[in-house]
Amino acid sequence: MKTIKEKDSFVCSYCRYPQSCEIIPVVSLSDTPELKEKIMDGTFFDQVCENCGKAETVLHDLAYIDEENKLCLIMRLDEEEEAGEEEEVYLDLGYTVRTVRSYEQLVEKIMIRDYQMDDRLVELMKAASYMILKQAHKIDADEIFFSVDDDGPYFVFFQKGGKQGGGRLPFMKGMYEDMEERFAKKADIFFKSETEIDFAWAAEFFQKTYGSKS
Numbered sequence: 001m002k003t004i005k006e007k008d009s010f011v012c013s014y015c016r017y018p019q020s021c022e023i024i025p026v027v028s029l030s031d032t033p034e035l036k037e038k039i040m041d042g043t044f045f046d047q048v049c050e051n052c053g054k055a056e057t058v059l060h061d062l063a064y065i066d067e068e069n070k071l072c073l074i075m076r077l078d079e080e081e082e083a084g085e086e087e088e089v090y091l092d093l094g095y096t097v098r099t100v101r102s103y104e105q106l107v108e109k110i111m112i113r114d115y116q117m118d119d120r121l122v123e124l125m126k127a128a129s130y131m132i133l134k135q136a137h138k139i140d141a142d143e144i145f146f147s148v149d150d151d152g153p154y155f156v157f158f159q160k161g162g163k164q165g166g167g168r169l170p171f172m173k174g175m176y177e178d179m180e181e182r183f184a185k186k187a188d189i190f191f192k193s194e195t196e197i198d199f200a201w202a203a204e205f206f207q208k209t210y211g212s213k214s
């Protein structure tokens, strides 16, 4: 697989100047390994306006192909657009294929992979954490993300409606191992070729397993 560059266009959000630009819709890590770091720090999506010189983030759909780890992440920003041919091609090649809907999800999936974890189990942990926050702490979490810093992995959550008071949750390794033991095989059976592994997926998984959403 080769990294692919394409001509595109954007309108500067500062001075409204329309212009053409170059984007990279397909990143092959075996071809351009240096792009991974730029994706992780966000500079990959930067465009500099040729009129006013300001830089801004211009997101676009992306196929991220990590040949060494047989991981394929397809970022489709349009929620209406379902997983399609690209996903199929890599599933057939034996890749782990994921469809993601935001830049944050893309980065999260890469971090989970770097940590040698199964993202399905991480999503189940996030769903469990969501319920704990709600029931034990009366906190309505909007989104929960897996993240990693020098001290290791953790979860970060944001409250619904932009309310203050998001925070961090510890990543409990014991819980992960427990999930692995109980659910890894089931996840294979229930959702063999499912590529959208997110909160809705985890909720459906628990429903299929326990017959209710909680």
Ligand SMILES: [Zn+2]
Pocket: 012, 013, 014, 015, 016, 017, 049, 050, 051, 052, 053, 054
């Ligand atoms: Zn400009």
